[in-house]
Amino acid sequence: MADVSQKPVTSRRALAAGEIQLGPEAYAALEADQLPKGDPRPMAEIAGMQAAKLTPQLLPLCHPIALNRVALHCAMVPERSAVRVYVLAEIAAQTGVEMEALTGLQVALLTIWDLCKPVNAALSLEDTRLLYKSGGKQGEWVHPQGLDATAQSILGLQ
Numbered sequence: 001m002a003d004v005s006q007k008p009v010t011s012r013r014a015l016a017a018g019e020i021q022l023g024p025e026a027y028a029a030l031e032a033d034q035l036p037k038g039d040p041r042p043m044a045e046i047a048g049m050q051a052a053k054l055t056p057q058l059l060p061l062c063h064p065i066a067l068n069r070v071a072l073h074c075a076m077v078p079e080r081s082a083v084r085v086y087v088l089a090e091i092a093a094q095t096g097v098e099m100e101a102l103t104g105l106q107v108a109l110l111t112i113w114d115l116c117k118p119v120n121a122a123l124s125l126e127d128t129r130l131l132y133k134s135g136g137k138q139g140e141w142v143h144p145q146g147l148d149a150t151a152q153s154i155l156g157l158q
Helices: 022-029 041-059 096-115 149-154
Strands: 010-021 071-076 083-091 123-133
Touching: 010 096, 010 149, 022 071, 022 083, 022 096, 041 071, 041 083, 041 123, 071 096, 071 149, 083 096, 083 149
Parallel strands: none
Antiparallel strands: 010 083, 010 123, 071 083
C-alpha cells in the first residue's frame, strides 16, 4: 500500500458514470415496471453504496477509508435503451475516493443486469469512466470529454 501518512487531510470527491444497454424489450419492461424481479434502480442504489464501502476488501492495495457519503443516481436514456448510472463518493482523508466510486458503479450496473437478464440476456456495460475528482495535491480534475448536465447537477456545478 502507498504510504499516505505525510499527506494532509483534505475534502475529496469522485464521480464515476457508466451505462448498461438493456435493449428495447427490457428497457420497455423497466419503464412499465414489469420486470419479473421488480425495479432494479433502488436495489442498484443500495448495492452500489455497499460496494463502495467494501472497496478495500475487494482491491488488494486500496486503503480502508471511512466514507462520508456515497450517492447514486440512475438516468434513463431512451435513445439507447439504456440506464446511465452515476456514483458520487466523498471523504475528508489523506487518500482519494476514485476506486470507491468506480467499484460502487460497477456493482450498481451488475445489479441492474441481474434484474433485467430474465427479459434480455444480451446486455452490455458501456462507457465506464471516472468523470471528476477533487481534493488532494492535484486539486480538481475533469475527464477530457467533459461533464454532461446530469454530472454537473450532481456535483452542484449548475
